[in-house]
Amino acid sequence: MTDNNHYENNQNNENSSENSKAPHEARAGAFERFSNRKKRFRENAQKNGESSHHEAPSHHKKECHPNKKPNHHHKPKHAKTRNYAQEELDHNKVEGVTEILHVNERGTLGFHKELKKGVEANNKIQVEHLNPHYKMNLNSKASVKITPLGGLGEIGGNMMVIETPKSAIVIDVGMSFPKEGLFGVDILIPDFSYLHQIKDKIAGIIITHAHEDHIGATPYLFKELQFPLYGTPLSLGLIGSKFDEHGLKKYRSYFKIVEKRCPISVGEFIIEWIHITHSIIDSSALAIQTKAGTIIHTGDFKIDHTPVDNLPTDLYRLAHYGEKGVMLLLSDSTNSHKSGTTPSESTIAPAFDTLFKEAQGRVIMSTFSSNIHRVYQAIQYGIKYNRKIAVIGRSMEKNLDIARELGYIHLPYQSFIEANEVAKYPDNEVLIVTTGSQGETMSALYRMATDEHRHISIKPNDLVIISAKAIPGNEASVSAVLNFLIKKEAKVAYQEFDNIHVSGHAAQEEQKLMLRLIKPKFFLPVHGEYNHVARHKQTAISCGVPEKNIYLMEDGDQVEVGPAFIKKVGTIKSGKSYVDNQSNLSIDTSIVQQREEVASAGVFAATIFVNKNKQALLESSQFSSLGLVGFKDEKHLTKEIQGGLEVLLKSSNAEILNNPKKLEDHTRNFIRKALFKKFRKYPAIICHVHSF
Structure with missing residues (x-):
């Protein structure tokens, strides 16, 4: 009797026996009968050289391919007995699919050669997917040189040169704020000495977005050197306004308006602007194609899935370059110590709604003048609660006007009033949007708090919303203006309201997403102090970038990158130039040193x-x-x-x-x-x- 017949007869006999007994007797002997069946089945299986974990017989098993012949290349130990381990189900040829069921001679599903081939094929696909840069030509002798002139070892002042032997581009020309003790110095700009050395091969200036720490030094550079300047409409609009203030209107002829997703040639480089979300509209990452390989520069970014303008980060385009293979990623490190994700800009709306709804007097909202979406949301809630809006502060007025003229935002003109008209309206019908969130002594908010403004002074019933965090170095200035406001008995919403401000920079989970999308061979963390880029390095390592493929740069370092290597090749002179922002004139270093000497001694x-x-x-x-x-x-x-x-x-x-x-x-x-x-x-x- 074969195993099949023996198995069936035992089942039939036991079933008939159970049916003849009373129900309570069947239940009482159920466990014993099950144990005996299991024991007999194991003994029979061992006689036939099979495992006790025998597979169910064929008449209990659904056949996927009933016409498939057995594979005679795999001979069982006992030919006289039908062994289901001989049967191997063939597959229909479908691209990317192999159907296999192969049971070994001991009865368990194992990793046989066909399965192993599948595992190897999938592993290869995964490795290629995670490391598409393997496609690069490692025998290529082409390389690029990266030289940061600002933005590393500090917050702000971002400026970087990417060059080949014959061509160079400059990414961003930003300013930064001085630390306490630089008397009479309002802003700091990068040292342009290196640009003078390579001026003959600079093909253009590439702007990622319109924040001051990325465009603030452009007029000072153009007073010394002029190059084609590429950027999106808002960036060029705000730079153009700066040029007007500096008497450089004639240099607008150098402006080149770019379209996102449309690569252009700049010298030996092919550059594409990719939409990215940040705390200013129309921000971009850069895809820079070179003979050595593709470079992705994120600019400042965060991954905001619900931005105010409903234009999220172009993840598809970033992934597109990641799949093609990226040699080098340069990525924003500002928030690298922050775990999780950065909240969306739209998350501050409920807090604004509550504050505006409950305010009994005037609402005065101060933020960065470049944060158009923050200003836009405040104005929307002002309109919702029937308040007239006064925009005060030169940079705030200028930025808002340009954004409206270019069509980035749409607001009714009849809702706006001038500063000298504020007194004509009841306090609970007025919203003032102003500069001064960093405690600048010449800002509108500071002058209101110290009774120096021509038209407006702080009142006890005012609600002052400071929707920004202090930039490192500005803490004392912000504290000073807070003290003035509180002495005036104004209600102040600042850091205790953690939902009235969100960062514009990616936290760790967003940095990981960027690393996974781009999958670079080499990584250079940028934008931040040394502790920021060092922490970003650890995040990159956790995402599979080898530590040897990461270099931590400082301003003035020159790092050469090719398909097969990354190395430091030198150091050039870098540093800061000092500017008196009231006169727009540079201040010599010796003058600053003399002021420090006089102040201290x-x-x-x-x-x-x-x-x-x-x-x-x-x-x-x-x-x-x-x-x-x-x-x-x-x-x-x-x-x-x-x-x-x-x-x-x-x-x-x-x-x-x-x-x-x-x-x-x-x-x-x-x-x-x-x-x-x-x-x-x-x-x-x-x-x-x-x-x-």
Whole structure:
């Protein structure tokens, strides 16, 4: 009797026996009968050389291909018994599909050669999918050189050069804010020295978006060097406005308006602008095709799936380049310490709605003037609650006007009033949108808080919404304006309302998504201080980028990248130039150093008249100081210095007395040493010596 018949007869006998018994007797013996059946089945299976985990017989099994003949290449141990391990179901030829059912001689489904081939094929597909850069020609000798001139080791001031031996492009020309202590300095701009060195091969300036830390230094560069300037309409519109302020209107002829998803040739590069979401509209990532390979530069970005304008990040286009193979990714590191994802810009709407609804007096909202969508949302809620809108602050007015003229936003003109009209309306019918979220002393909000504004002062019933976070370095300024507002008894919504501001930069999960979409061979984290790019490196490693393929740059580093290598090849001069924003004039480094010296150590001034023959000071000599001693001690200090100089002159030889230059240096050195001995610091010394 075969296994099949034995199995069936046992089942039939047991079933008939069960049916003849009373139900309660059948239940009582059920477990015992099941155990006996299992034992007999195992014994029979072992006699036939099969596993106890026997497969069900063919008449209980659905055949996928009933006409398929057995595979005679695989012989069972017991030919006299039908062994289901011999049967191998063939497959219909469908692209990408192989149907296999192969049971080994011991009865378990295993990884046989066909299955192993499938595993290997899928592994190969996965590896190629995760590493499409393997398609690159590793024998190519082409390479590019990356040189950051700003934006690494700092927040802001972004500027980068990508070059080949014959061609170069400059990505962004941004400004940054000075730290405390740079007296009279309003903004910092990159040092353009390297651009002067390679000016003959620079094919153009490439703008990713219109934030000040990416376009703020363009007019200062154009005063020295002029190149074609490529960007989206909003970027060029705001740059054009800056050029007008600097008297550079004639240079608008260099502007080149680009369209997203439309690659263009710039020198030896083919560049495509890809739509990206950020805290300013019309932002872009860049796909830069070179002979060495494709480079993706994200610009500043976050992955906002529900942006205010309903134009999300063009993930498809990023993935398109990722599938083709990307040699190098340069990606925004600003929020690399933040876990999770950055909230959508649209998530602040409920908080704005609540604040506007509950406000009893005027609402004053301050944010970055470039955050058009934030301003737009505030204005929408102002209109919803029947408030007239006054936009105050030069940059805020300019940016909003340009955005409206270009059609990025649509707002009814009848809802707007001028600053001098605010007093004509009840407080609960007014919304003021203004600059000053960073505590700038010349901003409209600061002047309102200190009663310096011509038309508006802060009132106790005002609600002031500061919808921004302090840029590193501006914390003290923001704190100062908050103190002024609170002293005026205004209600202030700031950091305790964590839903009135969202970042424009990607957090870790968005950075991971970018890394997975692009799948670069090499990675250079950009935009941020060293701790930001170092943290971004760890995120990249977790996404499969080998540590040896990542380099952490600083401003001035020159990194060469080719299909098979990445290495540092040099360092060039980089740094900052100082600008007085009120006059739009650059300030020499030596001037800033002098200001620091005066601020920290004070000034001592001496106008000295010397009688050479008598080797004595004349009574007309004058001495004064600033920042060294109080007014009461001024005369005592003057007498000390004067007495010491008289002794010095008596001991001076004729060579010094008869040489005006040597006499002045001799006198200056004495004063310097005397002041250091007294105050343990070196004040700035202004010394003029006249001998007779």
